[in-house]
Amino acid sequence: MKRSDVPKALIIGGSLGGLFAATALRAIGWQVDVFERSPAVMDSRGGGIVLQTDVLQHFRYAGIKHTNALGVRSHDRLYLDRAGTVVHKEPMPQTQTSWNTLYNSLVSAFPAEHYHRGMKLVDLAQNEQRVTAIFEDGSSAEGDLLVGADGAGSTVRSLVLPGAGYTYSGYVVWRGLVDEDELPDFAKSQLYEDFVFQQDPESLMLEYMVPGLNGSINPGERRFNWLWYLKAAQGPELDAVLTDHDGHRRSHSIPPGGLAVEQDAYIREKGEQQANPAFRELIRQTKDIFVQAILDLKVPRMVFDRVLLTGDAAFVPRPHTAGSTAKAAQNARSLAQAIDDIGDIDTALQVWQQQQLAEGQRMGEWGVSMGNRIMGIT
Secondary structure: OOOOOOOEEEEEOOOHHHHHHHHHHHHOOOEEEEEEOOOOOOOOOOOEEEOOHHHHHHHHHHOOOOOOOOOEEEEEEEEEOOOOOEEEEEEEEEEEEEHHHHHHHHHHOOOHHHEEEOOOEEEEEEEOOEEEEEEOOOOEEEEOEEEEOOOOOOHHHHHHOOOOOOEEEEEEEEEEEEEHHHOOHHHHHHHOOOEEEEEEOOEEEEEEEEOOOOOOOOOOOOEEEEEEEEEOOOOHHHHHHOEEOOOOEOOOEEOOOOEOHHHHHHHHHHHHHHOOHHHHHHHHHOOOOEEEEEEEEOOOOOEEOOEEEOHHHOOEOOHHHOOHHHHHHHHHHHHHHHHHHHOOHHHHHHHHHHHHHHHHHHHHHHHHHHHHHHHOOO
16 A cells, blocks of 8 residues: 555454454554453364365465464265264365364464453444544544454444344254364264264254364364254243353353253253264263354445444354355455555445445355255245
8 A cells, every 4th residue: 555654453353353354454564453352362262164265365365374284174075864874975075174273373473462352342433534442441442444353243333233233043053072082983983084964854963073172183183073053943942042051141152161051961962862873972072062043144334434344243144154254254355455456445445345245145145045945944
């Protein structure tokens, strides 16, 4: 950019979406500060992620180096029945990574002194070409651009689009991770380095391998990642699923270690009754099961003068698309490229918005169609 001063961006949200935006803008010479509302270090959240090309392109664009491969390669797709018999098999190589692996790579490439924890946004203000973020502790920050990358429950979105929120799909996903060396040999041999499914009416289970908690992809040091999509009716049933062990009703997810005793017992018992033997062992060996409501979200706009929405703050695609993380990476890289190529920030934002809106809507509609078909929702 041809400017006499260094432009500054304020990134609200310090998870993957925020770090994608932060590292992309730094790559074109911007000063960037990230504000994360959680005071704790985010080192054990989330589960497996299918590694898409957009993420790899972002790492190259931002100049992020990683010493190890980012994921574990799977070879075939297997479809099992409840008895564990292979009913279909086809070669479909792909790579799976994990939230931890991507987060650790991104945060290590960003200056620690510009990553601020425990900063809860409560308001924002704009004045000509500047935007100010106001935080709960009374402090504020000013920049040329404010990026709302604070997820499905985005505070930024609630300020610029009051009333625009997500809707519940009608089903949830139960999830877990098991260290490779903790799974019995018979189960390990059936699941090893493959993408494995069990499809039942109104239910889908799947499994794939991801790097270990420390990012290792060495055999014996990786993890098995499993997911189980099940219906939960809105109202008392969903409320019970999303009420944690302290009796607090969470908005849309319960992290590892937070599941209520009754819900932990429910999903383990259901596994004993309905899962094939290998998947049953996965559930048995999972220490901390976690759960997420499957949500739908789309916005009519992503740009509000010098405030914008990216990633899940703008569009939440269903996980069957395997596209949420890739979309956040693509949002960020395209934003930096548009600003760098066009020069004028406001013009660049409008060009960026036009393309990203269309892609977000396309992915959202595709995910709804696929998810409803899988779960038997009409």
